[in-house]
Amino acid sequence: MKCFLLVLACALAAPLAVRGEDGYRLWLRYEPVASPDLRRHYVEGLTRIVLATPTGAESPVLAAARMELREGLDRMLGANPTVRVEARAEVDPAAGSDGYQVTVTKGEGGPVVTIAAARDIGVLYGAFALLRHLQMNLPLSGLATVSAPRISQRIMNHWDNLNRFVERGYAGFSLWDWYQLPEVRDRRYRDYARALASLGLNGTVLNNVNANALILTPDYLKKVAALADEFRPYGIRVYLSARFSAPIEIGGLKTADPQDPAVIAWWRAKVEEIYTLIPDFGGFLVKANSEGQPGPHEYGRTHADGANLFADALAPHGGLVLWRAFVYAADNSLDRVRQAYRQFTALDGQFRDNVLLQIKNGPLDFMPREPFHPLFGAMPRTRLAIELQITQEYLGGATHLAYLAPMWKEVLDSDTFAKGPNSTVARVVDGRLRPPGPSVISGVANTGNERNWTGHPLAAANWYAFGRLAWDHQLTSQQIAEEWARMTFGANPRVSVPITRMLLGSREIVVNYSMPLGLHHIMAEGHHFGPGPWVVAGRPDWSSNYYHQADERGLGAARGPAGSNALADYAPELAARWGNPATCPDELLLWFHHLPWDHRMRSGRILWDELAVRYQQGVEGVRGLQQDWDALLGLVDDERFQRVKSLLRRQESDARDWRDACLLYFQQYSHRPLPEGVESPAHDLATYQARKLRYAPGHPGDY
Ligand code: BDP
Numbered sequence: 114m115k116c117f118l119l120v121l122a123c124a125l126a127a128p129l130a131v132r133g134e135d136g137y138r139l140w141l142r143y144e145p146v147a148s149p150d151l152r153r154h155y156v157e158g159l160t161r162i163v164l165a166t167p168t169g170a171e172s173p174v175l176a177a178a179r180m181e182l183r184e185g186l187d188r189m190l191g192a193n194p195t196v197r198v199e200a201r202a203e204v205d206p207a208a209g210s211d212g213y214q215v216t217v218t219k220g221e222g223g224p225v226v227t228i229a230a231a232r233d234i235g236v237l238y239g240a241f242a243l244l245r246h247l248q249m250n251l252p253l254s255g256l257a258t259v260s261a262p263r264i265s266q267r268i269m270n271h272w273d274n275l276n277r278f279v280e281r282g283y284a285g286f287s288l289w290d291w292y293q294l295p296e297v298r299d300r301r302y303r304d305y306a307r308a309l310a311s312l313g314l315n316g317t318v319l320n321n322v323n324a325n326a327l328i329l330t331p332d333y334l335k336k337v338a339a340l341a342d343e344f345r346p347y348g349i350r351v352y353l354s355a356r357f358s359a360p361i362e363i364g365g366l367k368t369a370d371p372q373d374p375a376v377i378a379w380w381r382a383k384v385e386e387i388y389t390l391i392p393d394f395g396g397f398l399v400k401a402n403s404e405g406q407p408g409p410h411e412y413g414r415t416h417a418d419g420a421n422l423f424a425d426a427l428a429p430h431g432g433l434v435l436w437r438a439f440v441y442a443a444d445n446s447l448d449r450v451r452q453a454y455r456q457f458t459a460l461d462g463q464f465r466d467n468v469l470l471q472i473k474n475g476p477l478d479f480m481p482r483e484p485f486h487p488l489f490g491a492m493p494r495t496r497l498a499i500e501l502q503i504t505q506e507y508l509g510g511a512t513h514l515a516y517l518a519p520m521w522k523e524v525l526d527s528d529t530f531a532k533g534p535n536s537t538v539a540r541v542v543d544g545r546l547r548p549p550g551p552s553v554i555s556g557v558a559n560t561g562n563e564r565n566w567t568g569h570p571l572a573a574a575n576w577y578a579f580g581r582l583a584w585d586h587q588l589t590s591q592q593i594a595e596e597w598a599r600m601t602f603g604a605n606p607r608v609s610v611p612i613t614r615m616l617l618g619s620r621e622i623v624v625n626y627s628m629p630l631g632l633h634h635i636m637a638e639g640h641h642f643g644p645g646p647w648v649v650a651g652r653p654d655w656s657s658n659y660y661h662q663a664d665e666r667g668l669g670a671a672r673g674p675a676g677s678n679a680l681a682d683y684a685p686e687l688a689a690r691w692g693n694p695a696t697c698p699d700e701l702l703l704w705f706h707h708l709p710w711d712h713r714m715r716s717g718r719i720l721w722d723e724l725a726v727r728y729q730q731g732v733e734g735v736r737g738l739q740q741d742w743d744a745l746l747g748l749v750d751d752e753r754f755q756r757v758k759s760l761l762r763r764q765e766s767d768a769r770d771w772r773d774a775c776l777l778y779f780q781q782y783s784h785r786p787l788p789e790g791v792e793s794p795a796h797d798l799a800t801y802q803a804r805k806l807r808y809a810p811g812h813p814g815d816y
Contacts, residue, residue: 134750136565139308139573140600143188143248147603151250155190158217158224158253162196162243164236165229169200173346174233178240181307185244204229205259211315212261213239217253226256234315234348241311249596250604260585263543266433266553267583268316268352269309270398270500271560275325275333281504281811283511284561284568289319295339302340305560306347312580317344318352318555322400322437323813326359329383338390350395352435357399357419358407359383370412371422384426396433397423398471398555403440416440416456417463424465433551435498436464438472438488443652448677449659450476454487462494469498469553474524474538476679477660479557480633481508481624482520484691484701487682489538490529498553499524499542503575505559506641508623510810511568513764514738514757515623516616518578518590525586530684539586554583569760570753573601574616591617608748611741618734624700626731626768627775630724631669631704634660635775640809643767644774647802661703663782667710668720669703680705699723710783722788724779728772729791735765774801 146152162182164175179196186192205214213235216227228239238260246256272280273287288305290297309317319337320328327333341351360366360379370376387394401408401419409419420436427434441452457470464470470492475483479502489497501521508515525539532546544552556579559567567573577597581588591613598612627644628635635657637645648657662670672679673692680688691697694706699715702708712720739761745754773794776787787793 134752136567136570136573136753137304139566140248140577140597141185141244141307141311142600143185143244144603145191146189146247146250147605148250152190154253155247156192158256159186159190159192159226160194160223161220161225162194163199163201163225163227163229164196164240165199165201165204165227166233166236167200167202167204167231169198171198172233174237174348177307177310177346178228178233178237181237181244182240185247189244189247201227201229204231204235207259207261208235209261211235211238211265211313212259213242214259215239215243215257217257237310237348238313241313245311245596245600248600248604250599262313262584263539263586264552264554264583265544266316266395266498266551267312267314267580268318268395268435268553268555269314269558269560270318270322270555271558272321272323272504273319274321275327277562278813279561279811280321280323280813281502281506281557282559282561283504283810284559284566284572285563286561288560288562289336289340291333291336294336298339298343301562302343306344306349308566308576309344309349309580310347312577313584314580315348316350316352316395318354318395318398318435320354322354322398323404323406324354324356324400326356326362328353329355329359329387330363331386334387334390341391341393345393350393351391352395352398352433353387355397355399355423356407357401357409368412369407371409371414371418372412377422377425380422380426384430384432388430388432394430394432396427396435396467398435398437399423400437400439402442403437415460415463417460420468420470421463421465424468428465428467432467433553434465434468435471435553435555436468437500438470438486439478439500441654443654448672448679449654450672451677451679451682454491454682457488457495458491460495461492464495466496466550469496469551471498471500471553471555473500473502474521476682477633479507481515481620481628482523482631482700482704483633484683484704485524485527485529485538487529487679489527489541490531490536490684491682493531493547496544496547496550496552497541498555499538500555500557501579502557503559503579504557504811505572505575506811507636508620508627509764509767510642511559511572512642512760513623513767514569514571514615514619514761515575516571516578516590516594516619517575518582518593519617519620521578521582522586522590525582528687530686543586556580556583570757571612571616573597602749602753605748608745611745615738615741619738622731622734622738622768624731625727625734626771629727629731630699630720631701632661633670633704637806639814640806640812642806642809643804644771644778644801646775646778661779662707663779665782665784667708667712668724668779668782669707670705671707672705676707710785718788721779721783721785725776725787725791728776732765732768732772732792735761735768739765769795770801774798777801 213230230236277287358369402410423434476486574597594613594616598609635646637643638648710721714723777798
């Protein structure tokens with residue numbers, strides 16, 4: 114019997130041990146510190162921890178901080194230091210209202226580590242910073258710090274439907290179990306909130322921008338309130354996507370006209386109802402008059418009229434409106450990348466103070482590479498928010514490795530020249546170039562109910578990177594990658610260094626095998642996975658040749674004065690630089706120029722050869738990733754090792770398909786042979802064109 118029990122205990126324990134590496138804990142693994150010396154160093158330095166706020170009052174947020182510290186220190190060090198809450202008035206002003214200050218002082222009984230902040234949430238962020246420091250195995254001498262977020266609202270945007278299907282989601286179904294809510298509150302909700310708070314994220318939009326009005330009905334609002342309750346101890350405010358026509362659909366009105374008194378009254382009452390249930394409700398995100406969504410244009414009103422309707426209802430409660438600038442129409446003959454610019458610049462100055470115009474990083478749609486959206490440099494009297502896409506809609510879903518921090522940094526660091534040099538997108542977004550007030554950064558989530566949250570085990574790096582950049586956009590991609598790799602795979606440099614290297618190179622690799630040299634929107638239709646330069650959709654702006662403009666003469670979108678003149682939407686400095694093929698960077702060349710196949714490139718090669726070489730480099734890049742990963746055999750736990758290995762195998766094959774399909778397609782126009790070193794395609798063009806990918810995840814049309 115004893116023996117049986119022992120076997121049973123082992124059998125139960127074994128899967129648990131394996132499950133430890135299933136990715137569920139994300140970057141909050143709190144593994145025991147391996148080096149005995151380092152462990153001693155930590156234990157001796159962390160005997161007393163003080164959590165200090167001006168009042169010293171206990172709160173659920175401080176309780177969360179204490180719980181996290183207790184658990185983290187116990188698991189990493191087997192230590193149980195005293196953690197006390199104290200009142201302390203003085204905090205370094207650089208910590209601001211949401212940041213923290215960590216100090217190390219000598220007390221009578223040994224060192225005292227104090228995490229002080231103006232508000233309890235700052236203490237929680239400081240606690241997570243301390244735990245990060247330890248997880249990275251850094252010496253305590255570097256612990257003292259002051260840190261504050263540069264952007265006030267750091268928000269996840271979930272494109273989750275009420276039936277749990279996640280639009281452009283590749284990691285399973287929605288985290289929110291709407292059917293079981295509000296009674297059943299999955300443990301995962303708390304762990305989600307912990308993950309967000311560990312990065313300093315402080316908001317979440319729960320539902321898809323293609324919104325269902327039902328979310329605003331009393332039954333659903335109770336469910337939303339339950340989630341808000343779960344998130345509150347972690348400083349996370351809940352927002353909702355609002356459907357413009359909700360007054361008709363669930364309110365029984367005949368119109369949703371923003372100037373109709375009944376509509377105005379309906380939204381005011383709805384907002385009151387929401388705040389009764391959720392006193393710290395964040396506000397509404399609205400997609401209007403875009404891709405079939407209802408909006409103010411139906412009533413001859415402007416986007417400003419629409420946004421202000423919500424703004425006025427929310428203002429008494431301190432709520433925000435995030436009004437999306439992702440607006441374009443099929444019947445508009447203006448180049449799609451110019452349409453939002455044209456519409457919104459005309460409305461500058463007309464939005465209420467609590468409205469932020471939420472603009473995607475680029476003027477098209479989250480392509481692997483785009484120039485920054487020209488609106489960032491063109492609306493001095495409007496608060497502008499940036500929307501990044503964490504989920505990899507155009508970069509291989511959760512199947513391919515693409516670490517996106519370099520892409521986001523590229524945009525954040527871009528100079529708009531709006532107010533002279535150094536008017537970077539980051540400075541526009543964080544509010545330094547306009548009067549004080551809220552600032553917003555949003556990230557379209559890559560999470561789902563897969564055990565490891567993000568599907569690809571390395572895709573959690575993008576969630577992490579979004580959060581870290583939202584807190585401090587001046588961190589480098591390398592710093593963030595290193596942090597994530599160490600926290601996720603352990604601080605052993607033999608593991609963290611190659612993983613960091615893999616992450617850093619991965620986005621450019623994807624660009625090269627899919628849309629190099631500024632090519633864009635040449636992906637397959639609908640699900641957007643894989644090549645489709647031949648796609649002719651029901652409307653020109655969803656067809657690939659609208660963008661690549663390949664013909665016998667050459668390749669690329671003509672966006673200078675002789676073309677759509679999209680260049681004119683940028684500052685003269687940029688229009689001059691990008692408008693001349695000789696000074697336009699290779700990376701954006703075909704975004705702005707239609708160039709002859711024999712155009713001489715910086716490399717000395719002609720355009721056609723350069724294109725082929727880039728595609729080939731993309732494939733070879735994936736092979737390099739495979740080699741790097743294979744070298745980690747035995748150093749990374751088997752579960753994650755095998756999963757990444759097989760995903761990279763798939764990525765290599767997909768990269769070859771991209772290369773072969775695109776080169777065969779463009780070769781019809783270039784009539785030139787593949788240059789030396791570029792592998793011959795495995796099939797003919799017709800084979801690639803005939804392929805149909807069924808039920809690709811995240812595609813709304815397939816369900
Ligand atoms: C596109 C997606 C679509 C979204 C849309 C948006 O394909 O699913 O609804 O963006 O951002 O990238 O509204």
